[in-house]
Amino acid sequence: MKFVSAVHSTTVLGFAALLMLLAPPAMSQDAPLAHEPPVADPHRVATQTLVAASFPREEAVVSPDGQWIAFTQNAPIDGGIMDPLRNAPGGRGIFVVSITGGDPRLVTSFTTALTDLAWSPDGSKLAFLARPREATIVRLYLVDVAGGVPSSVLGDSQYEPRSYVWLADGDIFMTATAGKRTALYVVSPKTLVIQEVDGRSRPAGMSSALPRGAGTRLVDFAASLAQRDVPPAR
Structure with a gap:
């Protein structure tokens, strides 16, 4: 019986040693486990x-x-x-x-x-474009970030904004149509004064949209104005 027990013990120990050799090396404690989410x-x-x-x-x-x-x-x-x-x-x-x-x-x-x-x-207001149900043209609106009722920057004027960008001093640089003309304007949300920057006329067929790439040029031009020390052209 002792001989049989010895053989049995040797067999078990040998099998355990074989499993240890075949098993992959243990991962260090610092290494992430496979099931851990990133x-x-x-x-x-x-x-x-x-x-x-x-x-x-x-x-x-x-x-x-x-x-x-x-x-x-x-x-x-x-x-x-x-x-x-x-x-x-x-x-x-x-x-x-x-x-x-x-x-x-x-x-x-x-x-x-x-x-x-x-x-x-300054992060205090949000501007957006919308066409209210009672209006025939698009309006430019401002609303306090804290909440409230939007106000039309251009009031009930004939100007219909197509695109716009904020300037560093808080004014808004925009392209807008008025009748059959499309031009560039600077509008002050504080005083509601609108000043034309570029008065060149455009054909009536172009009043509904800017030429391809004009939106990018508008933003670039407005950005260059915003970087100047002097106020934008009025």
């Missing part, structure tokens, strides 16, 4: 949070200080179900959410679709 990028988390909120986003722009994201909503959530905590009345509006994620806050609602959302240089 470390998440906080910016990626913020993006995922916004998407998971089920808001029908149209445009999104980051605030000048990089701490907030403003976005437009131009339709109800899927299925047409209105959620008062997530949807603006009528399904259209502007929301603000922290760059780190969280619950978006309704800034303002609107009756028609919103486009060209942009922060003011």
